[in-house]
Each structure stands twice: as C-alpha cells, then as structure tokens.
Amino acid sequence: MSTERARNPKTSNQIGGHAAVALLETYGVDTVFGIPGVHTLDLYRGLAELGMRHVGVRHEQGAGFMADGYARASGRPGVCCLITGPGLMNAATPIGQAYSDSVPMLVLASVNASGDLGKGRGRLHEISDQRAAIAPLAGLARTVRAAEELPGAIADAFALFETQRPRPAVLEFTLDMLAAPAEVSGARRERKARPVAGAEDIARAAALVDAARFPVVLAGGGTVDAADELKAFVEKSGALCVTTTAGKGVLPDSHPQTLSGTLALSPTQKVLGDADLVIALGTEMAETDSWCERLPINGKLIRVDLDAHTLTRDYPPTIGLLADAKPVLAALTAAIKPGRQPDLARAKAVREANAGDLDQQQQKHVKVLMAVRAGLAPDAIVVSDMTQIAYTANVTFPLERPRCWFHPNGFGTLGYAMPAAIGAKLACPAREVIAIAGDGGFLFTVQDLATAVELGLALPILVWNNDAFGQIALGMNERDIPELGVKPKNPDFQALAKSFHARTEKPGSLAELTDAIRRAFKADGPTLIEVHEQADYLT
Amino acid sequence: MATCGELLVQLLEAYGVDLVFGIPGVHTVELYRGLPMTRIRHVTPRHEQGAGFMADGYARVSGKPGVCFIITGPGMTNILTAMGQAYADSVPMLVISSVNRTEELAMGDGRLHELPSQRNLVAGVAAFSHTLLRPEQLPQVLARAFAIFRSGRPRPVHIEIPIDVITMQVAARDIVAPRNIPLAPAPRRAELERAVAWLRDAKSPLMVLGGGAADAAEAARSLAEHLDAPVIHTANAKGILPPGHPLRAGENMAYPPIHQAIREADVVLAVGSEFGETEMYPDPKPFVFDGKLIRIDIDPEQLVRGFGADLPIVADAGAALAEINRALGIAATAANGDTPGARRAAAIRQAAKKHWWPAVHRHQKIIEAVSAALPDMILVGDSAEHVYALNQSYEAPRPRSYFSSSTGYGTLGYGLPAGLGAKLAAPDRPVVVLAGDGGLQFTIGELAAAVEAEVPLIVLLWNNDGYGEIKNYMVGRQIQPIGVDIFTPDFQTIAKGFGWEARRPDSYAALGAEMKSAAARNRPTIIELRADDPWIA
Structure with a gap:
C-alpha cells in the first residue's frame, strides 16, 4: 500500500511533510493528536503515507491534554499536530500545563509561508509573531523554514525531553517548507544522556546523610522513573519519605517508611521541620506542592534536580546536584553507611494525624x-x-x-x-x-x-x-x-x-x-x- | 476608600461598560467584590475561550468593547484564540486578568497558575498588554485602552493586575471620572482636495468597503450614489448598502469579473479594508490596479502593506467620507436602478454569480427561507460550509449584522459563543448562529451558558458529519483523508440535555416556520439541517 511506496525514495516525490514524519518515526513516535486544516495538509500527507496513527480530536485543547496524558503514562513525549494561529493558540493552555508540570510534549504547528512572516498582510490564520506568542510556554520554540533544518530541530526537541527538565517543544513549520521537495532517506536518531553527579559531590552528599540523625526524603515528579532506586535508598538510609502530588506512588503507600503524598498537611510539614536533613529530589518545592507560604526547612538540605534554576531558587541547598535523580539515588545508596533504624512509630503517628486532619x-x-x-x-x-x-x-x-x-x-x-x-x-x-x-x-x-x-x-x-x-x-x-x-x-x-x-x-x-x-x-x-x-x- | 478592584468596576461602568464575561477563580474573586454595586451584568461562560468569543460578538454588534475578567495562567491561555480572532478582525476587546503577586512575578517558584511572563504570551494578539503595578495607574491605562477602541484601529487590550494590587486601597479622591478620549483623525485638506478632484473626474469609479466602514453606512451610500460607483463589500462590510441596492456589485475579490472590475476602474476608493486573502476565498490572487487607488484606513501601517496606494489617507472612515461628501456638495441622493453605475454593478454581480460553487446556491436558498421569516436578523457564523457560501451571496439587512470567524484568523468554535454575545448586545433582534458540526463541538459547553443567561439564541446547524471542508481539500490534493471523517454525536439529544429546544425541519416552509417560532420562544433553539436531507437541493 501507500506506506511502502512512500518509504521507497525511488518511486515517490517526497516533501517536507514526509521528512518531518519520517524523522518522528525514527524517534519512536507512533501517535499524533490533532485536527487537520488547510495549512497542515502537507504534514498530513506525510502522516497518511507513512501510516502513523492519528487521533482526531474535537478541539485542539483536547489534542494538547491527550498528548500530556500520553506522555505522563508512557514517559515518552506526546505529540500534537496543529494548524497555524487558532490551532496553536487553542493548545496554549495544555502547553502551559505541560510546562509547569515538566511533561515532554512535542507540538508541531504550521505557520504562514516564509515570505509572509511578520508582514501583517491579513493572511488566513495569521498573527503578528506566532513563535514569540508561544515561546513563554515552551522549553524550546523554533521556526523551521527548510527541510534541512528538520533533523537538528527534532534532535533539539528530544534532547530537551530526554536530557533536561522535560518541557514542551514547539516546532513551527512554514507552509513552503512543508510543501517543498525534501530528502527523507537519511532520517536517523541522535542520542544524548542526562547529567549525572560527580563522585566527589556524591561523597559530600553521602557524608551529610551519614551524619544526619533524622533524615527525610522529599520525592517529586522527577523521581517517578526511579522507584526501585528510591526504595533502596530509603531502606538503607532509614529515612522517612514524603512525596509531592507529582511524585505520588513512587514509594508504595503500603511501605512503613512512607508519609505518602501529604506534603500539604501540617503533621507532615512538622516532620520536615524536625528533620536535620531533607533530601529533595526532582521537586520545585512549590506553592502547589505544599500549599503553605514556606516549608519549614530547619536542617541541612540536599537538592537534586535537572533544572539549575530550581536549585538556586527559594530554598538554597547545602548541596545542590544538577543531575538526574535515578543515578544519584543509586550512587548515594552505594556510598552511605547502613544501620540507621527508621522511626516507624513516628511515621505511623503522622499518618494517623494526617487522616484525622x-x-x-x-x-x-x-x-x-x-x-x-x-x-x-x-x-x-x-x-x-x-x-x-x-x-x-x-x-x-x-x-x-x-x-x-x-x-x-x-x-x-x-x-x-x-x-x-x-x-x-x-x-x-x-x-x-x-x-x-x-x-x-x-x-x-x-x-x-x-x-x-x-x-x-x-x-x-x-x-x-x-x-x-x-x-x-x-x-x-x-x-x-x-x-x-x-x-x-x-x-x-x-x-x-x-x-x-x-x-x-x-x-x-x-x-x-x-x-x-x-x-x-x-x-x-x-x-x-x-x-x-x-x-x-x-x- | 476602595480597593483597586472596586475602582476598576466603577471606572468601567463610567466608560459605559454594561456587561462582563468571566469565570471567577481564586485569583480573580477580588475583581468581583465591587461588581454587585454597579449596573454591570456578569455572564459566566463554560470556558474562557467562550468568554472571549462572547465579548467579540457583543463588540461587533454594539460597537462597544467586549469586556472579560480572566484568571491568571490557564484562563489567559484559554482566551488566546479568541483574542487572535479579534486582533485579526479589528474588534475592540478589553481583557482584564489577574497575575501572580508583584513580588512573585517572573520568579518561577511554581506558584499556582504561574507563567514566566503572561504579558509576553499575549503580546502577539493584543494592541498592548499592561501590568498594573499601582492602583493609581488604572485611570490612565483604561483611558489608553478606550482611546484605541474609539479612536484607533480597535484591537484587544490586556490589563493584568497582580493579586496584591487588586486589593490595594485607593483614596476616594483618586477615583476619577473617565478621561476625555480624543476623536479619531479626519483627513488633511490637501489629501481631501486630491481625493475629491480624482473622484469628481472619475469616469468609471469603484468603491471597496471593508469592516472599517461599518459605522459610516449613510455617508458611504450617499457617496456611492453621487459617484454612481459600483460597490464591493467585504464580508465584514455586508449591510452597508441595503439588500437589493442597485450599486451592490458583489463580494469575493478573487472572482475574475470583480478582480477585473477593480483592475479596470479609473479610480478605486477603498475604505477600511485590509484586502486580506480571506476576502478571496478559496483562491487568493494579487491585485492589479490600472487606475488610481485611494485608501482610507485608521491604521497607517495598513496603508503601506501589500500594494501601496496612490493616495493613502489615515483617517476615520466616517470622518473622511463626511468631509469628501461635503466637498463634493452631496445632499440627499436616491438610489436609481437605471444609471451607468447600476448597470455596471449589475453586470459584475451577474458575472460573479456564475462563479458560485454549488454549495453557494444551496445555502443561499436556505438562507432566503430564513431571511423571509426573520428579515432583521443578525447572522453570526463559525468557520463552516454555509458560512463560506454565504460570504459569497448573502445580503445583510444593515451593518454589523453579519460576521463570522471565517475571515482573518479563521478559527472554529466561534459561532455559538459569539452569537450569545451578539444577542446580549441586541436583545430585541433575532440572532441566528451558523455552525457546522465540527465547529459546534469546539465550544459546545456554551450551550449551558445560553440557558443560564436566558438568551433565546437560534443555532442553524449544518451537519455533514465531519470536517467536510478539509476533507474536500485533502481529496483535491490526493491526500488520503485522515482525521476528517469523525464520529459525530446526536445534536438533538445534546441540545435537549442542555435545556435547548431542538428541531429538524423537513422543508423550506417548515424551516421558515421553525425560525419564527424559535424567535418567539424564550429559550434557545437548535435547528439542525443535514447535508443529506433529501429536501435540500
């Protein structure tokens, strides 16, 4: 069928729309959410001929939220395919949601032809500067004017998802790029890795853990793929563990050392205040996590985060590690000394007090x-x-x-x-x-x-x-x-x-x-x- | 003493605002404190996109700005598309939102509803966006907004107020009356004299009227009749010449007869139009002018875009046309069906009609049945098959009585909420929304808002079970149709579930009768037509 023909460069005329979809395939994208429009026809030509699954929605806001749910469930970026102007603006709220919750989302949008950009000619779906309009909501916003830029642009987006604090990436494709002849056969995937902490930093952090009397772990959304490492660390260190809403379930609620996702409740906050060391992993420690003006952090603080700004913001850490929580937890677990008994009686009492609250x-x-x-x-x-x-x-x-x-x-x-x-x-x-x-x-x-x-x-x-x-x-x-x-x-x-x-x-x-x-x-x-x-x- | 939020609603009332659209949120509750003490009515949509479109419909019918109260963050991102549509179609809209506390701005602490910069976000779809840092700034900032609405090219204005500023106290003496708003500019004498000389000597003049001329209907009509000039209306200008006027020469500027007439006229007078590509649906082409082009526009940038004009005039359409008429000594004129201009107009009109595609004939016949039942109706269109069709053929009873989202920004989901806003602006006139099944689903939650606000709106639904327009494009370009043949719900039961009446007429006569009963009802009504209805030719 048409899929086979499209993959064979000898028999089909390939355009920018094909090149974009072929690259997405090499990055493992299997589903896109969207509504076709006059401006995205050439992107849909690529989708149809390469046989990628398209989920048609009833409003682009739905496309964005579906991509968000797809990403949170799978850990892989959710992808939406939107028309210029109203299509992209309709998805602004889901893009904003994904931005604040660190969800990988790839937004592909058309934009008016290169020769029309910035001219204000009253073209269909036109706004003054679409890239600027969406940039505040995105980790990356790029205009792609030629098919040769596609491999770099898509590699940038996936580098954001896979190596940095994941956030939405918006790639806008000019109408002329989508329709112009393009090379498709060379699509290949680039791979990069997340940062890990250096041995010296791990040793300093381990020393803080070893010296602590009553350590407490605060696990955020950045730990959801490190459940095994977190459990091993909590058990070896004897720390109690509380999660944010985004981190819910990373330590099972049946675990005796967990205080669950109760960061917003005062008995749990008192535990944090009593801790002489808080280890905050992959969390902003934000208003919507704690619902209090300021969490009581009275002891030392280790923060691990993929986002340098988070590490330098309102809760300055004793030690801040710009790294992925998963390898840091594995390395810390290996480096710390065993033997501290968890205060299970305190954990039980706090759980009961929370329930009574x-x-x-x-x-x-x-x-x-x-x-x-x-x-x-x-x-x-x-x-x-x-x-x-x-x-x-x-x-x-x-x-x-x-x-x-x-x-x-x-x-x-x-x-x-x-x-x-x-x-x-x-x-x-x-x-x-x-x-x-x-x-x-x-x-x-x-x-x-x-x-x-x-x-x-x-x-x-x-x-x-x-x-x-x-x-x-x-x-x-x-x-x-x-x-x-x-x-x-x-x-x-x-x-x-x-x-x-x-x-x-x-x-x-x-x-x-x-x-x-x-x-x-x-x-x-x-x-x-x-x-x-x-x-x-x-x- | 009053809070900034209370001062705001008092000032809005003093500027003549009588209606605000919004969904209250934790961040905006303090904007609502003073509202019950004013005569301003509040209407609650089911999504902020609905608030924006309602404000747009209200503004297009009343000529006054539509006002929205919107929460920080998601409320603002939700309303972006509606602001984009208003921006593209030059609609006055005042969006007042909350934003995080002053000391939290741009700090990125992960606060509820926080964005790195809300103002950067809306900058692309607003005339300006202002962060109010002190309540004392409010009178001046509001005056700037109303100066744009009344004297500039109207476009959305965004004012964001940090939560801590909303509750700041202001001394009573600081509560000032609205500032004097300047009048829009009139043409200068030299420009006026040139324009008048060209028009006086013109042998085959032609006028192009855009949405900017909507409030200058009397003057435009007198001038056209005096010059004996055929008149092209853009979609947003419909109704400036009344239905059946002998000088009406058609709409779509891409049709060869109209394109040719514009080319051949020795003087073209264009008033308040972008000459945008959406006025040349579906096949835009570059304009050629063999004669002289005079353009009148309130926006100086617009006058240098695309093709230049031989005589660009920055002025308010009404003021400019009044001056031209005075200089030409135009007194009362009367339409005469047997003038050279009327014969030219008739020839253009007849030749253009040959370019109507089949759906235009189909929908023109349907709308004639509706028009006969409700001659003074306001038609509010979504982006839908019957709207693209009626852009070609429909003659509106008066200005500000036909508009849609198919022009400019071209969004879906506009019709229902904009129609609701239109009906609130003109409660005594029937308002009929032209929506397709795809577009209606975009903002279908607003069916609830219409019932709650007790707005007896009429939706004329054209159901073709999918995104028919886009499917046609795909087929036309040999793209395998994907994502366009969508499952469509049962609109009759949806409507009833929301407390609407729902009807399925089975003849043109029944359609007219249903329209009359719907207009007489005090509840909203959906009248559904299906593309495969056997009685529709």
Whole structure:
C-alpha cells in the first residue's frame, strides 16, 4: 500500500511533510493528536503515507491534554499536530500545563509561508509573531523554514525531553517548507544522556546523610522513573519519605517508611521541620506542592534536580546536584553507611494525624475515593481535574506505583482530566484508566467525549457534580464577596453523555459506584458515572 | 476608600461598560467584590475561550468593547484564540486578568497558575498588554485602552493586575471620572482636495468597503450614489448598502469579473479594508490596479502593506467620507436602478454569480427561507460550509449584522459563543448562529451558558458529519483523508440535555416556520439541517 511506496525514495516525490514524519518515526513516535486544516495538509500527507496513527480530536485543547496524558503514562513525549494561529493558540493552555508540570510534549504547528512572516498582510490564520506568542510556554520554540533544518530541530526537541527538565517543544513549520521537495532517506536518531553527579559531590552528599540523625526524603515528579532506586535508598538510609502530588506512588503507600503524598498537611510539614536533613529530589518545592507560604526547612538540605534554576531558587541547598535523580539515588545508596533504624512509630503517628486532619467535606470525598479505589486494579491510572474531590485525593488516594496519578498541578487548569485520560489510555491500552472531573471542569472539554466514543475506549469518567465552581464559591464566602458566576446552570449530564452515544451510570450507593467502574472497564466505549455531592448515600 | 478592584468596576461602568464575561477563580474573586454595586451584568461562560468569543460578538454588534475578567495562567491561555480572532478582525476587546503577586512575578517558584511572563504570551494578539503595578495607574491605562477602541484601529487590550494590587486601597479622591478620549483623525485638506478632484473626474469609479466602514453606512451610500460607483463589500462590510441596492456589485475579490472590475476602474476608493486573502476565498490572487487607488484606513501601517496606494489617507472612515461628501456638495441622493453605475454593478454581480460553487446556491436558498421569516436578523457564523457560501451571496439587512470567524484568523468554535454575545448586545433582534458540526463541538459547553443567561439564541446547524471542508481539500490534493471523517454525536439529544429546544425541519416552509417560532420562544433553539436531507437541493 501507500506506506511502502512512500518509504521507497525511488518511486515517490517526497516533501517536507514526509521528512518531518519520517524523522518522528525514527524517534519512536507512533501517535499524533490533532485536527487537520488547510495549512497542515502537507504534514498530513506525510502522516497518511507513512501510516502513523492519528487521533482526531474535537478541539485542539483536547489534542494538547491527550498528548500530556500520553506522555505522563508512557514517559515518552506526546505529540500534537496543529494548524497555524487558532490551532496553536487553542493548545496554549495544555502547553502551559505541560510546562509547569515538566511533561515532554512535542507540538508541531504550521505557520504562514516564509515570505509572509511578520508582514501583517491579513493572511488566513495569521498573527503578528506566532513563535514569540508561544515561546513563554515552551522549553524550546523554533521556526523551521527548510527541510534541512528538520533533523537538528527534532534532535533539539528530544534532547530537551530526554536530557533536561522535560518541557514542551514547539516546532513551527512554514507552509513552503512543508510543501517543498525534501530528502527523507537519511532520517536517523541522535542520542544524548542526562547529567549525572560527580563522585566527589556524591561523597559530600553521602557524608551529610551519614551524619544526619533524622533524615527525610522529599520525592517529586522527577523521581517517578526511579522507584526501585528510591526504595533502596530509603531502606538503607532509614529515612522517612514524603512525596509531592507529582511524585505520588513512587514509594508504595503500603511501605512503613512512607508519609505518602501529604506534603500539604501540617503533621507532615512538622516532620520536615524536625528533620536535620531533607533530601529533595526532582521537586520545585512549590506553592502547589505544599500549599503553605514556606516549608519549614530547619536542617541541612540536599537538592537534586535537572533544572539549575530550581536549585538556586527559594530554598538554597547545602548541596545542590544538577543531575538526574535515578543515578544519584543509586550512587548515594552505594556510598552511605547502613544501620540507621527508621522511626516507624513516628511515621505511623503522622499518618494517623494526617487522616484525622480531614474536615467533613473531605471525609465525604474519601468515602467516594475508597469506593473508586476498590474498583481499580493496582496499576490503574487515575487522571483528575481541578475539582475539590481531587484536591482531597491528592493527599489521600492510596497508590502503590508511580505514574498512576495525574493532576494539573502547577498551572491548575480546568478541563484536563477526560482528554488526558484518553491520551493515557491510548499509551497504555492494557491498563485501566479512569478520569475524575468536577461538573465545571468536565464541561470545559466535553466535546472530546466524541473522540473517546469514536475510539471505543473503555474509559470511566467520574463526574463529581456539586452544581458549582465549588472551590471558588467557598473562596467568595470566606472573603464576604457576594457569590457571582459560581453557580452555573448545569446540563443533564446523563442525557448529554447519551447523545454522544456514551454509556451512563448514576450509582445509588458506594458499592454500586465500585461496580459501575468495574463494568465501565469491560465496556466497548466510555461511561459517564455521575456522583452528586448531595447524593443520599454520601450523607 | 476602595480597593483597586472596586475602582476598576466603577471606572468601567463610567466608560459605559454594561456587561462582563468571566469565570471567577481564586485569583480573580477580588475583581468581583465591587461588581454587585454597579449596573454591570456578569455572564459566566463554560470556558474562557467562550468568554472571549462572547465579548467579540457583543463588540461587533454594539460597537462597544467586549469586556472579560480572566484568571491568571490557564484562563489567559484559554482566551488566546479568541483574542487572535479579534486582533485579526479589528474588534475592540478589553481583557482584564489577574497575575501572580508583584513580588512573585517572573520568579518561577511554581506558584499556582504561574507563567514566566503572561504579558509576553499575549503580546502577539493584543494592541498592548499592561501590568498594573499601582492602583493609581488604572485611570490612565483604561483611558489608553478606550482611546484605541474609539479612536484607533480597535484591537484587544490586556490589563493584568497582580493579586496584591487588586486589593490595594485607593483614596476616594483618586477615583476619577473617565478621561476625555480624543476623536479619531479626519483627513488633511490637501489629501481631501486630491481625493475629491480624482473622484469628481472619475469616469468609471469603484468603491471597496471593508469592516472599517461599518459605522459610516449613510455617508458611504450617499457617496456611492453621487459617484454612481459600483460597490464591493467585504464580508465584514455586508449591510452597508441595503439588500437589493442597485450599486451592490458583489463580494469575493478573487472572482475574475470583480478582480477585473477593480483592475479596470479609473479610480478605486477603498475604505477600511485590509484586502486580506480571506476576502478571496478559496483562491487568493494579487491585485492589479490600472487606475488610481485611494485608501482610507485608521491604521497607517495598513496603508503601506501589500500594494501601496496612490493616495493613502489615515483617517476615520466616517470622518473622511463626511468631509469628501461635503466637498463634493452631496445632499440627499436616491438610489436609481437605471444609471451607468447600476448597470455596471449589475453586470459584475451577474458575472460573479456564475462563479458560485454549488454549495453557494444551496445555502443561499436556505438562507432566503430564513431571511423571509426573520428579515432583521443578525447572522453570526463559525468557520463552516454555509458560512463560506454565504460570504459569497448573502445580503445583510444593515451593518454589523453579519460576521463570522471565517475571515482573518479563521478559527472554529466561534459561532455559538459569539452569537450569545451578539444577542446580549441586541436583545430585541433575532440572532441566528451558523455552525457546522465540527465547529459546534469546539465550544459546545456554551450551550449551558445560553440557558443560564436566558438568551433565546437560534443555532442553524449544518451537519455533514465531519470536517467536510478539509476533507474536500485533502481529496483535491490526493491526500488520503485522515482525521476528517469523525464520529459525530446526536445534536438533538445534546441540545435537549442542555435545556435547548431542538428541531429538524423537513422543508423550506417548515424551516421558515421553525425560525419564527424559535424567535418567539424564550429559550434557545437548535435547528439542525443535514447535508443529506433529501429536501435540500
């Protein structure tokens, strides 16, 4: 078929669109998310003729969030393919989310022809300077004007994903580049490695660990691929371990030394304050991790991060290592002395105090969350939105593995959960994936329910309905601001989902909720499961 | 004493703002504190993209800026596309957002909703973006915004206020009235005299009217009738000459008869148009002028772009046309169907009609049934097959009554929210949204906003089960169709689930009747037409 012909340089006229797609293939890209448009036709010629999987979405915001979910689930970059102007701007919010959560995302966009750039001629989809518009959200933003620049540009993007703090890379392709004849046969992959710490630095850090009386590990999103190394280090060092939301599950919640993802809770923060050494790995230690003005770091601090700026920012470390957490943990474990007994009694007491720290509404959330957990396999992926029940889940939802809990943490956008869950499911078709969204967040990107139906994904979507932007209503009440714009009129979610030909469930008890989730995993399409905050069985 | 946030809403009210679109967030709650004390209405969309498009539709109908309150970060990235559309189509829009605290700006601490630089992000789609560092700056910054809206080329303006500044106290004496906004420029005497001399001596003059002439309809009409000049309307100029006016000569400047008429005219007077490629759909070509070209535009840069003009005039369209009319001694004129100009216009119009593709005839017939039912309607289009078609053929009843996102930026998902904004600006006129199935899905959450805001909007949905326009392009270029034959939901049940009425008329007569009932209803209605409906020719 056409795929074979396209790969044979003798029989087909190859253009920039082919060259770009052929390079992506050599880098292991197998799926792109997007909506074709007049400006990207030549890129789609490459996709169609080289047989790459294309997932058609209903709004480019969905394409971006799907790429995000795909990347968080697989560890490989999610790729989207967008038209000039509105297509790229529609994906700005997912690109911003991926930027703040260090998610590798490759955004391919068209841009007007080289001769038109910057002229303001009123061309279709034109803006004054597209690259400048998107650059603040990207780790890398490049305009590719000739096919000869493609290998370098794509190598740069993958170097960002694989060796630095991963962030979105935006490559904009001029219309003339995409359509011009191009050489395709020489596509090859360049490989680079992440930085490791020098032996001397490891020795200094090991000495700090050995000298500590009560060390505590703070594990962030930068550790999710170092679960085994982290466990070995925690066990040999006898340290207690707390994770951020992005690091959730990297140490199993059943491990006796873990305080789980409770960094935002005061009993855990007190533990950090009591530590004479905190080892912070792959974390910004940011507001959206701790929800306090400043974490109490009273002892020494070792920070390991791929981002030099993070190391020099607001918590200056005693020792800062610009390196990947995984090899650093392995080297540190080998270098430290064994023998310190972990304070398991303290860990247990803190876990209990954290559990007792929940208010009535959070306890209601926990009931629902435990019913959800009961319906999930141990390696299930949960993708949550900005919604009150997810904020509770960030600190309470039990996990045994990393890369199983995705939340739009830093940037904090609505509408993330369902499309990101679609991306996660496509990356890991054999695993269970569930989306949890509030009523407001679900409506932000509801149109991509059609995409889930079209793909026949066995995807439960739990809509936590409180008929409100509940968190904001709360904020207004606390500040004596009259409630305005926070009690929107909601559609009938059951009818809405049915019109998309999705299954629906409205459980009448917690047990029914668990069953509904289990049924949804066996279905041949998505299921909207609606749980209302005021449901009788939650009171 | 008042907070900066309270001062802001008072000043906005004093500038005549009566409507704000936004979704409150943790970062913007303090913008809402003062709002109930004003007469400003607040409408909540379901996505900030909807807020931007609503503001756009409101602005295009009312001529006043559409105003949005937007949260830091994702709220701003969500509204970018809507700002891009407004930028490309010169729509006044005021986007007021929060941003992280002053001492946190650009620090990269990983704060909630944080960006390295929010202003850099919007710079490409705004006339200007300002970070308000002191409440005392507010009167001046707002005056700059309104000066652009009223006296410059209208485009989006972004003002971001750090969270700590929103709650800063301002003394009551600092709460000042709006500043005097300058009037837009009028032409200079020398330019005016040259233009008048050329026009007076012209044997075969022709006028091209763009969106910038929308508020100068009376003067444009009088001048055209006096000069006996055929008139080309761009999509955003539709309605300047009323339907059936004998001097209307068509729209699409790429059609050979129109392209040729522009070339052959001895004087072309172009008012408030970019001559953008989206006015030459789908096959733009370079312009040639054998005669003289006079261009009037509010934007000096626009006058030197593309091809130069023999006489470029930086001026407000209304002021310039009034001066020209006065110099020519034009009193009241009347349309006369039997003049040389009218015969030229008719010839151009008839010849151009031969270039209509089949869908233009199909959709013109449909819209005639709709027009007969709702003669004074406002049509708000998405990027969709029936919109590209009606750009070629539709005659709007008056200015500011036909617009779409198919011009300029060319985005999807515009129709429904922009229509909602349009209806809020003109509650007494029927508003009909022209949306395709793909575009409607882009912003479908706004069906809920229409019900909540009690806006009895009408959506005329053209359902061809996919991205039909792009599929045609792929087939035309021998690209295997990919990503265009998409699963499409059942819009009838979706609409009902959101509390809309939904109808599927089965004849032109039924379509007209459904339109009348929808306009009389106090709830919004979707009227769905399918590309394979047997009654549609």
